[in-house]
Amino acid sequence: MTGAAPARRTRRHDPHRRDRLIDAALAxxxxxxxxxxxxxxxxxxxxxxxxxxxxxxxxxxxILAEAFTRHTESIARVFDERLTAARTRDEAVEAVVxxxxxxxxxxxxxxxxxxxxxxxxxxxxxxxxxTQAWMQxxxxxxxxxxxxxxxxxxxxxxxxxxxxxxxxxxPMTPAQIRHAIERYLx
Amino acid sequence: MTGAAPARRTRRHDPHRRDRLIDAALAxxxxxxxxxxxxxxxxxxxxxxxxxxxxxxxxxxxILAEAFTRHTESIARVFDERLTAARTRDEAVEAVVxxxxxxxxxxxxxxxxxxxxxxxxxxxxxxxxxTQAWMQxxxxxxxxxxxxxxxxxxxxxxxxxxxxxxxxxxPMTPAQIRHAIERYLx
DNA sequence: ATTACATGTGTACGCTCGTACGCATGAGCA
DNA sequence: TGCTCATGCGTACGAGCGTACACATGTAAT
Numbered sequence: 001m002t003g004a005a006p007a008r009r010t011r012r013h014d015p016h017r018r019d020r021l022i023d024a025a026l027a028x029x030x031x032x033x034x035x036x037x038x039x040x041x042x043x044x045x046x047x048x049x050x051x052x053x054x055x056x057x058x059x060x061x062x063i064l065a066e067a068f069t070r071h072t073e074s075i076a077r078v079f080d081e082r083l084t085a086a087r088t089r090d091e092a093v094e095a096v097v098x099x100x101x102x103x104x105x106x107x108x109x110x111x112x113x114x115x116x117x118x119x120x121x122x123x124x125x126x127x128x129x130x131t132q133a134w135m136q137x138x139x140x141x142x143x144x145x146x147x148x149x150x151x152x153x154x155x156x157x158x159x160x161x162x163x164x165x166x167x168x169x170x171p172m173t174p175a176q177i178r179h180a181i182e183r184y185l186x
Numbered sequence: 187m188t189g190a191a192p193a194r195r196t197r198r199h200d201p202h203r204r205d206r207l208i209d210a211a212l213a214x215x216x217x218x219x220x221x222x223x224x225x226x227x228x229x230x231x232x233x234x235x236x237x238x239x240x241x242x243x244x245x246x247x248x249i250l251a252e253a254f255t256r257h258t259e260s261i262a263r264v265f266d267e268r269l270t271a272a273r274t275r276d277e278a279v280e281a282v283v284x285x286x287x288x289x290x291x292x293x294x295x296x297x298x299x300x301x302x303x304x305x306x307x308x309x310x311x312x313x314x315x316x317t318q319a320w321m322q323x324x325x326x327x328x329x330x331x332x333x334x335x336x337x338x339x340x341x342x343x344x345x346x347x348x349x350x351x352x353x354x355x356x357p358m359t360p361a362q363i364r365h366a367i368e369r370y371l372x
Numbered sequence: 373a374t375t376a377c378a379t380g381t382g383t384a385c386g387c388t389c390g391t392a393c394g395c396a397t398g399a400g401c402a
Numbered sequence: 403t404g405c406t407c408a409t410g411c412g413t414a415c416g417a418g419c420g421t422a423c424a425c426a427t428g429t430a431a432t
Contacts, residue, residue, distance in 0.1 A: 012398060012410065033309055035221035038389065051411050054391065112308050118353055119305045122298050123219055131353060152358070153366040160346025167304055167317060172338070180339040184370060199379080199428065224419065237381050240421065 014048075018056050021046050025067040030110040034064065034120045065126045068117050072134040078103060083141040092145035093185045096154065100181065101174035104162050111166035146185070157184055204242050206232050211253040216296040220250065220306045251312045254303050258320040264289060269327040278331035279371045282340065286367065287360035290348050297352035332371070343370055 014020075024046035028037050039053040039060065057063045082099055086092040103109060121127040135155070142151035161180060165171040172180075200206075210232035214223050225239040225246065243249045268285055272278040289295060307313040321341070328337035347366060351357040358366075 014410085017410090033305065036309075039391085040389075049411050051393090051413085052409090054393090055409070055411090060390075112305075115301070115305050115308070118349070119219065119298075119301050121353065122301070123222075128353075132355065135350075135354070149362075149365070152362070153369070156346035156350040156358075156366065157343050158346065159349055160342035160344065163304070163345055163349060164321075164342040167307065167314075168321070169318065172342075176335075176338070179335070180342065183339070203380090225421085226419080235381050237383085237423090238379090240423090241379070241381090246420075 017046075017048065017052065021048065021053070021056055021063070022066050022070055024048075025063050026071055026110075026113065029064075029067065029116055030113055033112075034116050037064070061124065061126060064120065064124070065130060068113075068120075068127060068130050071113055072117070072130060075104075076134055076137045079138050080141050083144060086145060089145055093182065096142075096158070096185070097178045097181050100158055100161060101177040104158075105165055105171070105174070105177065111162060115163065115166065150185070154181070154184060157181065200234075203232075203234065203238065207234065207239070207242055207249070208252050208256055210234075211249050212257055212296075212299065215250075215253065215302055216299055219298075220302050223250070247310065247312060250306065250310070251316060254299075254306075254313060254316050257299055258303070258316060261290075262320055262323045265324050266327050269330060272331060275331055279368065282328075282344070282371070283364045283367050286344055286347060287363040290344075291351055291357070291360070291363065297348060301349065301352065336371070340367070340370055343367065 021042060025037065025042050028041050028045050032041065037060070040050055042063065043050045043053055053063075057066070079099060082095040083092060086095045104111065117127060117131060121131040139151055139155050142155060146154065157180065161172065161177055165177075207228060211223065211228050214227050214231050218227060223246070226236055228249065229236045229239055239249075243252070265285060268281040269278060272281045290297065303313060303317060307317040325337055325341050328341060332340065343366065347358065347363055351363075
């Protein structure tokens with residue numbers, strides 16, 4: 001006896017299960033942190049039996065790597081597109097401001113995921129690679145409009161502004177973000 | 187039988203044990219992360235029996251809070267002193283540069299502890315209070331020499347610079363740090 | 373010297389975890 | 403139709419965890 005019969009679903013044939021599991025993993029990380037992310041928690045979030053985790057992934061590290069890869073790539077893509085579209089330096093500055101103030105700090109965007117990635121990457125080589133690929137990509141995008149030194153510095157500034165806002169009870173307003181970036185770039 | 191007799195120390199009467207445990211906790215956090223920090227790991231690091239943890243602390247949260255409080259206060263103290271000693275704005279800029287380039291980024295300084303604190307604080311109210319007290323204190327120190335907007339912005343910049351350096355395989359040099367800060371403040 | 377109590381120590385309990393693995397099942401192909 | 407195997411499912415196992423708690427011991431007050 002395993003307890004009350006668990007609502008016998010007959011959910012065979014679930015083609016995008018792997019994808020759904022990766023999304024569920026991101027949701028769990030955002031809610032409970034990497035430390036609170038377990039096979040069981042992800043399975044519960046995706047409404048899938050525990051045994052399914054072993055089948056689709058090689059282990060927890062595997063899931064984390066796939067989840068964070070998806071997360072960073074979706075950010076990097078937007079970053080790339082906006083900066084590629086910019087034609088002048090002023091447009092590039094505007095693109096950066098918009099990205100940070102409107103996208104990274106928008107309520108729907110789970111800023112905490114980024115910090116979680118950083119910490120996890122400190123001790124997980126695979127996640128470190130994910131982090132670095134991402135940093136490289138955003139710096140490459142910046143270098144198209146700014147000299148390498150400026151690109152690196154503004155990259156760090158963006159990091160600090162978002163992190164600061166993510167953790168403060170009194171987050172910076174979009175106007176303050178704009179002021180800080182423009183002060184640096186104009 | 188518990189296994190090989192564990193080197194019968196007679197270590198009774200250990201007056202600063204609590205202090206040593208807090209230091210050991212910081213060492214364990216730096217090495218294994220908050221997620222890998224357990225009573226047993228700290229006890230091992232301090233060479234103390236497991237039972238001692240229960241006696242000296244109310245739980246793991248209690249230890250973490252005390253450890254991070256010690257960590258942030260030791261940084262804040264230096265920050266305060268240096269900025270209080272500065273008499274002119276130029277001296278204040280110099281103090282900030284030195285703090286970041288020489289202290290925060292020095293090899294002995296465990297930068298990763300800061301990031302660990304941030305992540306842990308996101309889900310632990312007590313640690314959130316520790317983080318905010320620290321941020322407030324460093325901003326107060328900056329406000330003695332810079333206007334509030336500048337103080338807040340440079341605070342974020344420092345955050346980004348140190349974080350960036352902590353995670354990159356190609357960390358910024360002290361000269362690059364100096365360049366970034368001076369560009370912003372002069 | 374006796375006592376009281378703060379401190380130190382060892383161990384046990386119940387829990388959750390990652391992972392392995394045997395069995396079930398149904399989709400796609402011959 | 404019948405076969406086959408990728409996929410799905412349930413459960414079990416051993417390990418490590420936080421915590422509680424009974425007992426030991428040394429200090430300091432009387």
